[in-house]
Amino acid sequence: MKDPETPSEEALDFEETIAATVATSAAATSTTLEVAAANPLRDPRDKRLPRVAGPCVLVLFGVTGDLAKRKLLPAIYDLGNRGLLPPGFSLVGFARRDWKDQDFAQVTHDAVKAHARTPFREEVWKQLREGIHFVPGEFSDDGAFDALAMALKEIDETRGTGGNYAFYLSVPPKFFPVVVEQLKRTGVSQAPPGSWRRVVIEKPFGHDLKSAHELNEITTSAFPESSIFRIDHYLGKETVQNILALRFANNLYEPIWNRGYVDHVQITMAEDIGIGGRAGYYDGIGAARDVIQNHLLQLLALVAMEDPTSFDASALRREKEKVLKAVQLPSDLALNTARGQYDAGWQGGEKVVGYLQEDGISPDSTTETYAAIKLEIANRRWAGVPFYLRTGKRLGRRVTEVAVVFQRAPHLPFSKDDTEILGQNALVIRVQPDEGITVRFGSKVPGTAMEVRDVSMDFAYGESFLESSPEAYERLLLDVMIGDPPLFPHQREVELSWKILDPIEEFWATQGQPEGYPAGSWGPPSADAMMGDGRAWRRL
Numbered sequence: 037m038k039d040p041e042t043p044s045e046e047a048l049d050f051e052e053t054i055a056a057t058v059a060t061s062a063a064a065t066s067t068t069l070e071v072a073a074a075n076p077l078r079d080p081r082d083k084r085l086p087r088v089a090g091p092c093v094l095v096l097f098g099v100t101g102d103l104a105k106r107k108l109l110p111a112i113y114d115l116g117n118r119g120l121l122p123p124g125f126s127l128v129g130f131a132r133r134d135w136k137d138q139d140f141a142q143v144t145h146d147a148v149k150a151h152a153r154t155p156f157r158e159e160v161w162k163q164l165r166e167g168i169h170f171v172p173g174e175f176s177d178d179g180a181f182d183a184l185a186m187a188l189k190e191i192d193e194t195r196g197t198g199g200n201y202a203f204y205l206s207v208p209p210k211f212f213p214v215v216v217e218q219l220k221r222t223g224v225s226q227a228p229p230g231s232w233r234r235v236v237i238e239k240p241f242g243h244d245l246k247s248a249h250e251l252n253e254i255t256t257s258a259f260p261e262s263s264i265f266r267i268d269h270y271l272g273k274e275t276v277q278n279i280l281a282l283r284f285a286n287n288l289y290e291p292i293w294n295r296g297y298v299d300h301v302q303i304t305m306a307e308d309i310g311i312g313g314r315a316g317y318y319d320g321i322g323a324a325r326d327v328i329q330n331h332l333l334q335l336l337a338l339v340a341m342e343d344p345t346s347f348d349a350s351a352l353r354r355e356k357e358k359v360l361k362a363v364q365l366p367s368d369l370a371l372n373t374a375r376g377q378y379d380a381g382w383q384g385g386e387k388v389v390g391y392l393q394e395d396g397i398s399p400d401s402t403t404e405t406y407a408a409i410k411l412e413i414a415n416r417r418w419a420g421v422p423f424y425l426r427t428g429k430r431l432g433r434r435v436t437e438v439a440v441v442f443q444r445a446p447h448l449p450f451s452k453d454d455t456e457i458l459g460q461n462a463l464v465i466r467v468q469p470d471e472g473i474t475v476r477f478g479s480k481v482p483g484t485a486m487e488v489r490d491v492s493m494d495f496a497y498g499e500s501f502l503e504s505s506p507e508a509y510e511r512l513l514l515d516v517m518i519g520d521p522p523l524f525p526h527q528r529e530v531e532l533s534w535k536i537l538d539p540i541e542e543f544w545a546t547q548g549q550p551e552g553y554p555a556g557s558w559g560p561p562s563a564d565a566m567m568g569d570g571r572a573w574r575r576l
């Protein structure tokens with residue numbers, strides 16, 4: 037399908053998106069500018085006009101869910117507080133509750149008060165409140181979706197939203213097809229001339245290559261590809277976008293960013309929490325599908341890709357696709373992957389139960405809560421450099437980072453004793469928390485001997501910038517409303533990622549129960565064993 041209103045991927049300019057959260061846009065209206073100018077959160081030295089969404093309705097499915105309450109509703113308020121929502125902006129909640137508009141408004145108000153990043157301001161809330169509507173219903177209920185279509189028409193008439201709708205599916209993945217079908221059936225997925233319709237799909241995009249493909253068939257039967265926004269919220273993080281700035285806005289690192297200097301790369305996303313109340317979602321999915329297929333492979337793509345010719349969506353996606361295509365699995369998966377399941381243990385001074393004892397988990401579940409894999413990239417830049425990816429729940433600490441570990445100096449003109457504790461140079465991109473970059477290198481210890489030891493040089497966002505980083509969902513919601521797709525993976529990237537993961541999942545499916553690891557530790561012993569060649573996971 038063709039969407040005449042969505043700008044072509046080539047026409048979309050991503051240059052501003054790297055360093056700035058507030059950038060130039062011809063779409064800014066005078067009213068929003070007034071709001072933005074009066075906004076105390078804006079740095080008065082920033083002369084650039086903000087990117088502001090045009091009039092539109094955001095329809096949120098799954099408003100009673102965890103993601104909506106913790107992230108999406110607060111992010112919408114934060115956008116309003118930054119002057120980035122148009123005055124006619126309307127929010128429609130859809131859920132199976134017997135609520136009126138005011139009930140949903142109260143839920144939104146509570147979520148904002150509890151989780152918004154920016155201070156609560158009555159006048160911003162009042163403006164947002166005027167556009168809040170609620171439609172009750174089940175996903176299987178045709179009548180509810182007919183009522184939604186009617187409500188959208190009315191909102192267009194009363195609030196001037198011009199038939200521009202974004203549908204955000206913050207619902208369990210098994211409901212993606214039925215909701216998309218309903219949007220197609222009622223005709224709201226088809227944009228009349230002069231308006232736009234977009235759909236936002238949360239991860240995971242499918243369960244494997246086949247289901248991702250099927251989901252895409254359904255989605256593209258209702259919306260053109262250019263109107264489909266697949267959210268991988270990691271790409272909305274400032275620190276992740278900064279990988280592009282670090283690599284392509286500087287000349288310092290690129291000459292050594294290759295097999296000639298890099299020994300290996302470690303990409304880690306560790307969580308200290310267990311599955312919480314999300315047994316229904318997590319069991320049967322596991323750590324690799326939940327995190328490696330999307331967040332970690334996207335990080336790998338950004339770290340390893342060639343420089344795009346520009347930062348528009350198609351150029352950026354093309355380079356990510358090229359590198360994902362070049363990813364190769366090791367031939368011995370038993371040796372080069374690790375899979376674990378947390379046992380009972382201690383975390384933060386508290387005794388916690390094992391995965392199999394969590395509420396809603398079957399006692400013989402083989403779902404992994406820890407996954408680690410070694411990958412190689414078959415191209416001139418990276419041949420022979422292992423990329424180690426790991427993720428897990430109930431690990432020692434919550435941390436996400438990318439560590440580029442360099443080869444040792446080819447010759448050390450010092451005595452062995454003096455360099456005994458010298459490690460390898462490393463550049464570490466701290467994605468969260470404590471966002472920043474650390475460079476580790478050897479330095480002479482003060483004194484008469486020529487002793488050399490590791491030291492660190494640090495860049496911390498909190499110290500270098502006045503403004504606090506927006507939440508990833510603020511950035512991504514705004515991009516959806518503006519129609520700016522570079523930070524959203526294309527279906528081809530999704531499918532390439534499943535092609536990497538599927539053989540590993542198939543292998544693991546033959547291996548029975550995952551190895552246990554104590555809660556609060558750093559994963560199962562096989563994860564350490566898979567490193568080899570004198571390498572070790574970084575101690576975080």
Ligand code: NAP
Nearest residue numbers: 098099100101102103132174175206207208209238239240
């Ligand atoms: P959740 O807490 O389970 O919420 C699911 C929502 O869907 C609830 O509002 C639920 O309403 C609604 N729903 C379920 N069945 C329905 C039906 N038949 N008709 C109408 N509504 C129905 O899920 P979540 O954690 O918010 O996650 C939402 C999506 O975001 C998922 O795709 C998830 O994978 C993704 N995601 C979540 C997070 C996160 O941190 N939570 C992070 C990344 C991605 P009821 O209250 O009526 O059940």
